Amino acid sequence: MSPPEEPAVAVDREEVEVDALLEAVYRYYGFDFRQYARPSLRRRLWRRAGLEGATTVSGLQERLLHDRSCMERLLLDLSINVTAMFRDPTFFAAFRRTVVPLLRTYPFIRIWNAGCSTGEETHSLAIILAEEGLIGRTRIYATDINEPVLMRAKEGVFPLDQMKAYTENYLAAGGTRAFSEYYTAGYEGARFDPSLTEGVVFSRHNLASDRSFNEFHAIICRNVMIYFDPMLQDRVHDLFHESLVRFGVLCLGQKESITFTSHAEDYKVLDASDRLFRKIR
Amino acid sequence: MSGRPLDLVVVGCSWGGLAAAADLLEALPPDFDPPTIVVQHRSEAPSALAELLSRHTSRPVGEPDDKEEVRCGHVYVAPPGYHLLVDRRGFSLATEAPVRYARPSVDVLFESAARAFGPSLAAVVLTGANDDGAAGLARVAAAGGLALVQDPGTAERSTMPAAALAAVPTAFVGSVAEIASSLTAAWRLQEVP
Numbered sequence: 001m002s003p004p005e006e007p008a009v010a011v012d013r014e015e016v017e018v019d020a021l022l023e024a025v026y027r028y029y030g031f032d033f034r035q036y037a038r039p040s041l042r043r044r045l046w047r048r049a050g051l052e053g054a055t056t057v058s059g060l061q062e063r064l065l066h067d068r069s070c071m072e073r074l075l076l077d078l079s080i081n082v083t084a085m086f087r088d089p090t091f092f093a094a095f096r097r098t099v100v101p102l103l104r105t106y107p108f109i110r111i112w113n114a115g116c117s118t119g120e121e122t123h124s125l126a127i128i129l130a131e132e133g134l135i136g137r138t139r140i141y142a143t144d145i146n147e148p149v150l151m152r153a154k155e156g157v158f159p160l161d162q163m164k165a166y167t168e169n170y171l172a173a174g175g176t177r178a179f180s181e182y183y184t185a186g187y188e189g190a191r192f193d194p195s196l197t198e199g200v201v202f203s204r205h206n207l208a209s210d211r212s213f214n215e216f217h218a219i220i221c222r223n224v225m226i227y228f229d230p231m232l233q234d235r236v237h238d239l240f241h242e243s244l245v246r247f248g249v250l251c252l253g254q255k256e257s258i259t260f261t262s263h264a265e266d267y268k269v270l271d272a273s274d275r276l277f278r279k280i281r
Numbered sequence: 282m283s284g285r286p287l288d289l290v291v292v293g294c295s296w297g298g299l300a301a302a303a304d305l306l307e308a309l310p311p312d313f314d315p316p317t318i319v320v321q322h323r324s325e326a327p328s329a330l331a332e333l334l335s336r337h338t339s340r341p342v343g344e345p346d347d348k349e350e351v352r353c354g355h356v357y358v359a360p361p362g363y364h365l366l367v368d369r370r371g372f373s374l375a376t377e378a379p380v381r382y383a384r385p386s387v388d389v390l391f392e393s394a395a396r397a398f399g400p401s402l403a404a405v406v407l408t409g410a411n412d413d414g415a416a417g418l419a420r421v422a423a424a425g426g427l428a429l430v431q432d433p434g435t436a437e438r439s440t441m442p443a444a445a446l447a448a449v450p451t452a453f454v455g456s457v458a459e460i461a462s463s464l465t466a467a468w469r470l471q472e473v474p
Binding site for chain 1: 325327344345346347348349360362363364366367368370373374375376377378379389392393396397
């Protein structure tokens with residue numbers, strides 16, 4: 001038999017490799033990244049390939065299947081989003097101004113912080129709820145796909161060298177106290193007051209495959225769905241719509257839209273630039 | 282470059298980039314149709330960049346939402362605090378770590394565009410004080426796209442165009458006005474059968 005020739009039709013070999021890798025990871029480990037947005041996923045795969053010494057996506061696949069620790073490292077790559085406390089200060093100001101008064105009307109408040117990553121956003125929300133006197137009757141469910149990431153979120157220790165930037169964000173978000181009241185500086189970093197997260201339940205949840213687990217008055221899911229393709233985004237919007245009480249609030253990232261989803265008509269815009277949406281049906 | 286399609290133009294700039302990008306948009310004909318995406322390094326705070334650039338062109342200018350489709354005629358500005366990636370389906374945003382201190386990163390946009398648009402892409406590196414864009418421009422050239430670099434002698438900061446030229450010595454080099462003419466010529470040529 002003669003060696004195979006190059007395919008006559010231009011086939012995107014790398015796309016074939018990425019498809020095969022995602023299928024293999026799903027079948028062997030059960031993690032389903034097949035509906036992640038390809039441009040950013042491809043970047044992350046190549047970055048991981050480089051760090052593992054692989055020169056092709058297929059080479060990375062071989063390592064992933066035969067070395068569980070390599071899979072764990074990829075999982076970290078795919079679940080850590082580099083974020084900041086009070087990222088997009090105008091969002092937190094809008095949350096305080098617009099969402100907090102709505103939450104105040106409930107005797108007990110349930111909030112879902114979906115895709116909480118390493119916990120910067122969860123802690124920021126907890127600080128606002130504490131300042132507004134609501135933390136005592138609020139339960140925040142902070143979920144992420146990845147257990148080690150959740151452990152870090154739970155720990156509430158953030159790099160000391162970020163505190164200057166976080167303090168500026170906090171003030172820009174309308175914070176009125178001394179931000180340093182909320183943490184103790186130690187050798188391991190800035191440890192945030194554990195009482196902030198007493199009412200927080202950190203748990204594993206996979207937006208791509210898990211179901212709704214409660215009814216919430218607000219869902220905060222910012223810059224998580226940007227990593228999903230439009231079909232998976234639709235699935236997550238179904239999940240959120242099902243998980244919100246009527247008149248509950250959905251908070252998205254500043255460049256995320258519901259206009260093109262099947263639920264566009266189910267929400268009223270509360271704040272167009274800070275992407276706050278209220279479920280009306 | 283006879284008859285090659287020009288489906289997308291990507292532009293990267295840093296220090297001095299606002300003026301250079303404004304000059305480039307102004308120098309392009311008003312009916313210049315290929316969607317044009319600008320990455321300008323800046324702080325993460327919301328900014329008026331899109332508004333400022335819109336004063337220099339009659340084309341619509343804005344920051345794209347995630348998964349928004351890429352529309353002909355439009356000018357897009359990468360939003361601060363995100364990487365902007367593009368393929369034939371539209372825009373994707375990412376909040377991964379800054380690449381060489383930059384988010385948005387020129388390299389990230391250029392690499393994604395080179396992959397999706399190959400020879401029908403034109404990429405422009407303008408003034409700037411770092412080397413972002415050089416690796417991305419090399420990817421554009423390797424994929425058969427058109428590489429254009431502002432003459433470092435005419436740039437407010439020469440580091441970025443000089444680094445791009447070192448990475449792609451065969452790139453077209455010229456002033457902003459000459460780059461605009463070259464883009465316009467490439468765009469008009471694609472109409473010729």
